[in-house]
Amino acid sequence: MNKSVSTLNPLGIDGIEYVEYATTEPQSFGAALERLGFIAVARHRSREIVLYRAGGMNIIVNADPDVAGNSDEGSGAPRLKAFALRVRDAATAYTHCIDKGAWPITPRVGAMELNIPGVSGVGDTVIYFVDRYQEFSIYDVDFKKLPSANDANPSIQGMHFFGIVQSIDESRTKEWIDFYEELFGFSVLPQGQYFGVLPKGTLLESPCHKFYLQLVEPPEQAAVLAWQEKLSRVGFGAADIPALVKALTARGVTFIESDSVHTSDRGAVTYLGGTSFEFVKSHLGASR
């Protein structure tokens, strides 16, 4: 790899391997994911964790009491707890981030379980590093395949991970830009360049050009709201939003229509299973 590529993408990031939700209501959240076209494919060998998959997307639903039971919001509503980056070498990525001032996470590894290195992200979230996503799968070690699982479950209308929305405190945009630039090599898109139907905040592009992070400061009236720094929403991309909306509507998904949010060719938003998901007209292709 030449120096310029290494500098632009120091960790060899290659997209999102999985996102992880914590919830005390895994069945209802799982049902919500199934409406979006995901199916449960594997169960963790020792903890109450289920892997859902659609196309190249993996979503981990973690109902382990140690993780899901300490919701600040006091409800069983799913909380985005982590995302895992596909990287060239997980150990190198971890060391790189620690050397630059990331906080290491304390691994919770049981016997014969895989230790996935990670660092602290916003709030109590974790950013993991996964390098076994091509020939091998991290899930083969810790998860047991469900008998009903169907490996070939293409996502609906080529739906793929497009991005993650992170709410941040007032005047903290520059600090979080520093965080993602310095540790991972993200870059800021010019102001005014947005995707989807929620054009606000600051967009950061991954160095692999395969997904985005959106940093959103509180709205002006947020003094009265319970705003907190966290990962707040996953965005799915699709080339044809009307076709995706039609397909999801047929599966019982309803989309938010309000003064500020409307379904359009650019995107749509749903509130499902206790959390919101965004759909964005995407120029990115579905991976794997």
Next chain:
Amino acid sequence: MNLGNFSMDTITLAGSLESKLDAAASAGFTQITLWAKDLVGHPDGYDAALNEVRLSGLRVNAIQVMRDYEGLSGPLHRYKIETVKTMLKLCEAVGAERLLICSSTSPHASGDIEHIAADLRKVAMLATPLGLRVGFEALSWGRHVNDFALSWEIVQLADRANLGVCIDSFHVLANCSLNGTNFDVLSTIPGERIAFVQLSDFMWKAVRTPEERIETARHLRVFPGEGVHSAELSRMIRMIDRSGYRGDWSFEVFNDDYVQMPSAVVAMRARESAMWVAAQSERRSLPRTINRGMHA
């Protein structure tokens, strides 16, 4: 500028943490600068200290102080990283807004400003997920960084949004006195890059030796308006004010006499000093009369 912009530093007051917090609050201050030892050295333990701070209702603007952090290598660097992480967690636990780091006096520290900037970048990164800021202060007897102009150069080199310079008027004035220099460079620092301002004065014009400077710094500072550099301090305050700085002003006054006085008396002197500082500002809004006992 009003009393809400000012704070006392617990180093100025005698007595227990609780009595210091009470004295500051009773004098009308709404924020406080704490030292880590206020919390970890509490006779009833760390958690009791955190609770006292919470109950006081005072906003903790900063935790003092990380020493001899930057410029180290190998095991010493790793040791200091673990120390600064503990300090940051302490800031988070007590709800402090920033950690103050003073420039290293260690003979083991490198003076390479790229190295120092990288170390500051690292602590700023550690501070980010915790929602904290970091202030880098040039101790006037720092081994390599002993002038605010150099600390500012390094902060610019580090280039992190949550990292700024901490301006301590004592060190600025003492340097000028010892070296025959001025502090005009202060006017070039944008307000948003000033992480914190600590104000104090002292009682003589000439600082003849570095040793005298240290002795004065640790034992004989006075509140702004009480010392002999009022004209210089006044100019400094206006420069910082004009820079756009809208952060906190803390009185970091080490004084052996003050710690022999009742805390309430010292806290009222601090309040008088806040009024003096506000009067130097072009944005003055603090009333001239003292409303005693507003938090009694």
